[in-house]
Amino acid sequence: MSSAKPDGQRAWHEIIKDVLKENNVRLATYVPDNVLSPLIKALHADPFFTTFCCAREEEAVGVVTGAWLGGTLGVVLMQTSGFATLPNVLASLAVPYQIPLLMIISERGTLGEFNLGQAMVCRTMRPALESMGIENHTLRRLDEVAFVVDRTISQAVSTQAPAAIILNAFLTGGKVEKKKEN
Amino acid sequence: MPGTESNERKVMSRAELTRRLVGKLKNEEAVIGGIGWTNFELWGAGQRPQNFYMLGSMGLAFPIALGVAIAQPNRRVIGLEGDGSLLMQVGALGTIASRNQKNLVMVVWDNGAYQITGGQPAATATVVDVVGLARASGLEKSYWAKDEAHFDELIDRALSEDGPFFIAVKIDSAKPAATTHRDPVQIRERFMRGLGVREAI
Numbered sequence: 001m002s003s004a005k006p007d008g009q010r011a012w013h014e015i016i017k018d019v020l021k022e023n024n025v026r027l028a029t030y031v032p033d034n035v036l037s038p039l040i041k042a043l044h045a046d047p048f049f050t051t052f053c054c055a056r057e058e059e060a061v062g063v064v065t066g067a068w069l070g071g072t073l074g075v076v077l078m079q080t081s082g083f084a085t086l087p088n089v090l091a092s093l094a095v096p097y098q099i100p101l102l103m104i105i106s107e108r109g110t111l112g113e114f115n116l117g118q119a120m121v122c123r124t125m126r127p128a129l130e131s132m133g134i135e136n137h138t139l140r141r142l143d144e145v146a147f148v149v150d151r152t153i154s155q156a157v158s159t160q161a162p163a164a165i166i167l168n169a170f171l172t173g174g175k176v177e178k179k180k181e182n
Numbered sequence: 183m184p185g186t187e188s189n190e191r192k193v194m195s196r197a198e199l200t201r202r203l204v205g206k207l208k209n210e211e212a213v214i215g216g217i218g219w220t221n222f223e224l225w226g227a228g229q230r231p232q233n234f235y236m237l238g239s240m241g242l243a244f245p246i247a248l249g250v251a252i253a254q255p256n257r258r259v260i261g262l263e264g265d266g267s268l269l270m271q272v273g274a275l276g277t278i279a280s281r282n283q284k285n286l287v288m289v290v291w292d293n294g295a296y297q298i299t300g301g302q303p304a305a306t307a308t309v310v311d312v313v314g315l316a317r318a319s320g321l322e323k324s325y326w327a328k329d330e331a332h333f334d335e336l337i338d339r340a341l342s343e344d345g346p347f348f349i350a351v352k353i354d355s356a357k358p359a360a361t362t363h364r365d366p367v368q369i370r371e372r373f374m375r376g377l378g379v380r381e382a383i
Contacts (some may be wrong), residue, residue: 055277058241062244092237093239093242
């Protein structure tokens with residue numbers, strides 16, 4: 001596969017897609033993000049998943065929550081700044097109603113960030129998750145992806161609680177500023 | 183003021199129309215009640231197991247209803263939302279139109295005000311026409327209910343024809359007689375059982 005690593009190891013987004021499938025996560029809603037684009041593209045390409053874009057991350061959370069109430073497990077994909085719009089709906093919907101809301105967040109604002117706005121937003125993410133007691137794990141290594149995503153999903157469902165998986169630049173490469181040529 | 187004329191419509195009773203709507207539900211249709219007096223009124227109209235009552239997350243009644251409709255395509259799903267809540271998530275209308283979700287019915291109770299916070303006027307009191315918003319978002323079956331009989335007719339169509347339907351009503355500001363019992367876990371579990379997702383232990 002073109003996105004495979006030279007040593008034959010599969011890319012992070014291929015692993016995540018397969019683990020979502022193995023866990024019967026059938027719905028994916030998202031607000032577009034550059035780093036997540038290979039995962040979004042792969043989900044769109046696979047008819048196992050119902051995948052669509054929403055106007056806001058809150059809306060994407062509402063759709064996945066409704067689907068769970070109707071018996072379908074889903075995931076919301078977003079970047080750091082999108083997560084920052086969510087504390088109200090997490091605190092008033094996902095947490096108190098005990099919804100296993102899965103969030104996959106591509107982390108911007110650290111490790112080479114070039115936009116101060118993004119850097120400030122990033123600093124709010126983990127404190128917000130911790131303040132609501134939301135289980136979260138940061139993925140930095142490819143060899144941990146399958147295990148962490150699989151166990152996070154199964155725990156979220158078993159304990160009826162939202163959970164977040166944060167994709168760090170060590171894993172994805174992140175987004176960096178293009179250097180000007182001298 | 184632009185839009186003022188178009189927003190002069192017959193004002194009806196939210197309590198009466200909520201009862202009329204619930205009275206028409208014979209096939210275990212799911213109903214998502216948006217926050218505020220919208221869901222107090224739904225609670226007061228009788229606590230069906232297929233009713234879901236929101237306690238926060240203002241503006242998410244239609245997105246939640248869309249999610250239920252995707253998960254259960256053979257069940258009709260109705261979202262009840264206030265005009266102020268709708269203004270918070272106008273983008274969701276375009277998402278719903280893009281998906282052309284056939285089993286989804288959206289009802290907006292429009293009193294032109296943020297009633298529960300003290301009746302401050304919303305933009306819907308003057309310039310914003312919510313049916314105009316819905317049509318411009320791609321929802322073709324979008325209508326203002328002209329009177330009670332027309333509301334009945336629109337709901338009958340929405341429960342039998344392919345949607346998505348968007349039905350808006352200018353409603354009064356009367357305070358609901360009942361208040362939703364605010365127990366989110368009980369609300370969620372009862373709803374999931376009502377939808378056949380879970381069985382009673």
